[in-house]
Amino acid sequence: MNVVNDLRKTIKKLLAEKKIDLFVGWEKGSLPMAATPIFITNEDEADRIVFDITCGNNLSVYFTKDKKQFADKKVGIAVKGCDARSVVLNILEKQIDRANVVMVGVPCHGVLDKKKVLAKTDGREVLELIDGGDTVTLKGNGYELSSDRSEILSSSCLSCIYPDAQEYDIFVGEPRGEVPNENRLKEIKEFEAMSTSEKWASTRAEYEKCIRCYACRNVCPSCYCNVCFVDQNDPAWIGNTCDFTDSMVFHIIRNLHVAGRCVECGACERACPMDINLLLLNRKVAMEVKDRFGDVAGLDINGKPAMVDFREDEKQDFIMG
Amino acid sequence: MNMVRLDKQKLNDFIRELSAEYSVYAPGKTNGKTEFIPVESSDEIDFNSHVTDMFPKGIFFPPAEVLFEYDEDGVREAQTSHRPIAVWGMRSCDARSLVMLDRVFGSAIQMPDNKNFQDPYWKEKYDNSLIFGIACNEPLSTCFCNWLGGGPHNRDGMDVFVVDAGDVYLMEPLSDKGIEIINSSSCLTNATGKDEALAVKLASDAESMMTAPLDTGGLGEKLTAIYDEPIWSEISAKCVNCGACTFSCPTCHCFDVQDEGKGKKGKRVRIWDSCMFPIFTMEASGHNPRALSSERVRQRIMHKYSYYPENYGENLCTGCGRCVMVCPVNLDIREVLKRIIAYKEQVI
Numbered sequence: 001m002n003v004v005n006d007l008r009k010t011i012k013k014l015l016a017e018k019k020i021d022l023f024v025g026w027e028k029g030s031l032p033m034a035a036t037p038i039f040i041t042n043e044d045e046a047d048r049i050v051f052d053i054t055c056g057n058n059l060s061v062y063f064t065k066d067k068k069q070f071a072d073k074k075v076g077i078a079v080k081g082c083d084a085r086s087v088v089l090n091i092l093e094k095q096i097d098r099a100n101v102v103m104v105g106v107p108c109h110g111v112l113d114k115k116k117v118l119a120k121t122d123g124r125e126v127l128e129l130i131d132g133g134d135t136v137t138l139k140g141n142g143y144e145l146s147s148d149r150s151e152i153l154s155s156s157c158l159s160c161i162y163p164d165a166q167e168y169d170i171f172v173g174e175p176r177g178e179v180p181n182e183n184r185l186k187e188i189k190e191f192e193a194m195s196t197s198e199k200w201a202s203t204r205a206e207y208e209k210c211i212r213c214y215a216c217r218n219v220c221p222s223c224y225c226n227v228c229f230v231d232q233n234d235p236a237w238i239g240n241t242c243d244f245t246d247s248m249v250f251h252i253i254r255n256l257h258v259a260g261r262c263v264e265c266g267a268c269e270r271a272c273p274m275d276i277n278l279l280l281l282n283r284k285v286a287m288e289v290k291d292r293f294g295d296v297a298g299l300d301i302n303g304k305p306a307m308v309d310f311r312e313d314e315k316q317d318f319i320m321g
Numbered sequence: 322m323n324m325v326r327l328d329k330q331k332l333n334d335f336i337r338e339l340s341a342e343y344s345v346y347a348p349g350k351t352n353g354k355t356e357f358i359p360v361e362s363s364d365e366i367d368f369n370s371h372v373t374d375m376f377p378k379g380i381f382f383p384p385a386e387v388l389f390e391y392d393e394d395g396v397r398e399a400q401t402s403h404r405p406i407a408v409w410g411m412r413s414c415d416a417r418s419l420v421m422l423d424r425v426f427g428s429a430i431q432m433p434d435n436k437n438f439q440d441p442y443w444k445e446k447y448d449n450s451l452i453f454g455i456a457c458n459e460p461l462s463t464c465f466c467n468w469l470g471g472g473p474h475n476r477d478g479m480d481v482f483v484v485d486a487g488d489v490y491l492m493e494p495l496s497d498k499g500i501e502i503i504n505s506s507s508c509l510t511n512a513t514g515k516d517e518a519l520a521v522k523l524a525s526d527a528e529s530m531m532t533a534p535l536d537t538g539g540l541g542e543k544l545t546a547i548y549d550e551p552i553w554s555e556i557s558a559k560c561v562n563c564g565a566c567t568f569s570c571p572t573c574h575c576f577d578v579q580d581e582g583k584g585k586k587g588k589r590v591r592i593w594d595s596c597m598f599p600i601f602t603m604e605a606s607g608h609n610p611r612a613l614s615s616e617r618v619r620q621r622i623m624h625k626y627s628y629y630p631e632n633y634g635e636n637l638c639t640g641c642g643r644c645v646m647v648c649p650v651n652l653d654i655r656e657v658l659k660r661i662i663a664y665k666e667q668v669i
Contacts, residue, residue, distance in 0.1 A: 271649035
């Protein structure tokens with residue numbers, strides 16, 4: 001609770017001192033499992049701010065969406081480790097002016113994945129969720145149970161090694177530091193160990209679920225093309241049926257468009273109404289980028305994104321065969 | 322006609338009987354999500370689902386429906402099944418959603434030449450269908466059908482109303498087709514007065530679990546009055562304009578028509594579309610009349626609670642709550658409606 005109180009005080013101070021025009025954070029949502037984004041322009045509203053396991057949205061997305069509602073404004077933003085990387089990436093890609101953003105880091109202990117919570121409750125509706133830190137209490141009609149935090153965390157959080165913002169103006173609470181995470185690549189290694197036909201079958205099974213709502217794309221701060229390739233019809237790059245080949249083309253192209261730019265925040269996977277495992281390929285590509293080009297997207301504000309950098313000593317075996 | 326009983330152990334036999342004439346659909350689990358799937362036995366049915374994750378709309382209005390195919394020899398009707406469809410286990414909200422869609426696709430649109438447009442693809446499937454509704458005994462906290470003229474035991478759009486009463490299903494035929502199927506089944510027995518009293522009690526218990534309804538009277542006029550006001554950019558501020566709400570909505574029915582061809586053969590396909598996407602209104606000139614997110618959000622709300630009710634006298638929303646559950650930014654339609662009703666118009 002102290003973190004939330006400190007965060008509210010920080011926002012009030014920033015607004016009172018006119019260091020920002022608005023602050024974007026999370027407030028309690030209408031459902032127990034979902035906090036919701038809030039845009040604050042006056043100090044009184046700061047008491048609505050929350051920060052807990054339900055704050056899964058990567059708020060950096062609002063800098064780059066088509067409305068550009070933050071243009072010409074000084075914006076304060078609450079950032080988890082991954083969100084901060086998105087802001088940094090957008091700064092490096094010249095979408096945000098560093099001078100116009102005040103980054104307020106918050107110590108992140110991971111955000112929940114609704115499908116894992118529902119697996120815990122056997123599909124029973126959750127009417128109340130209490131974030132008690134290491135344990136989370138879930139209540140509904142005729143039941144109450146508690147879960148280890150780790151059992152209901154988003155897969156992105158389970159593989160996270162940078163829970164704190166590396167770039168920030170103010171940090172509220174205690175940073176957690178780098179989290180050693182030996183198992184973080186387990187799922188990727190398992191995928192790599194598959195035969196080609198197994199890979200094809202498992203990837204196909206995931207993308208066959210797609211209904212092409214594009215929630216994954218629209219919650220992604222790295223997906224900000226003025227006109228996405230799927231929204232073009234002259235020429236049409238892709239068919240619009242739910243045929244899995246079209247869905248797969250969409251996901252693989254998106255995957256490659258965010259290569260070296262995906263911060264692995266998992267917002268796409270949490271937004272997917274069909275529970276597609278969207279993170280696996282994104283993480284695999286991020287791993288390749290790190291291995292070949294030594295770059296972790298959005299980690300270093302003085303760095304150069306892999307896509308705009310070239311070094312003579314980088315691995316070129318994929319070109320030379 | 323009075324209620325009849327179906328022992329739950331005889332459901333499988335009943336489904337078999339139906340299968341003789343109909344392709345039977347029921348809630349089932351695919352990849353962990355509940356949706357309406359073709360079933361041949363009761364073993365395939367998921368009985369735990371409240372509102373299924375995916376609605377039954379796709380049975381009658383598929384996400385991608387081939388309208389016709391063509392090749393060098395000419396144009397042909399698409400190869401589809403012409404078997405009539407029976408659906409078991411449709412919730413009240415979903416049965417009502419089909420009534421709403423039927424006004425659009427079935428017969429109601431008066432064309433300028435005074436003919437009523439009828440969509441043959443929809444009509445063949447919907448007009449010949451047999452719908453077994455299932456009452457909601459335990460509505461979810463996201464359900465708000467009672468705001469919109471529905472209720473957990475509402476019977477609109479059903480041929481047979483079904484109540485889950487423990488070991489038995491109590492069934493009440495509502496249409497001629499429903500009466501016929503009940504009379505011809507060998508699985509059913511007459512319900513007792515006790516059964517009927519139980520059905521009444523379950524209905525009132527379910528209704529008492531619903532949240533207090535919001536009075537949506539005058540909503541359409543209010544929306545027309547505030548069309549140009551700044552409330553829309555406030556409401557849409559957090560919307561990221563994905564199509565999760567429209568693609569999880571049992572009443573959204575906008576579509577796109579595309580040709581998928583290669584060489585001398587191909588097909589014309591009708592595909593679900595979403596007013597949330599910029600391309601939905603993009604004109605050939607490059608101008609987009611709904612370029613802003615706030616304009617697209619407004620369109621969705623106006624269509625549901627102003628334009629459609631103006632044409633058909635009822636809101637285009639059943640209160641199923643699916644959009645509330647799937648919205649990635651928790652933009653809750655119930656909150657939006659409350660906000661609009663509470664909004665004081667600015668005098669311009």
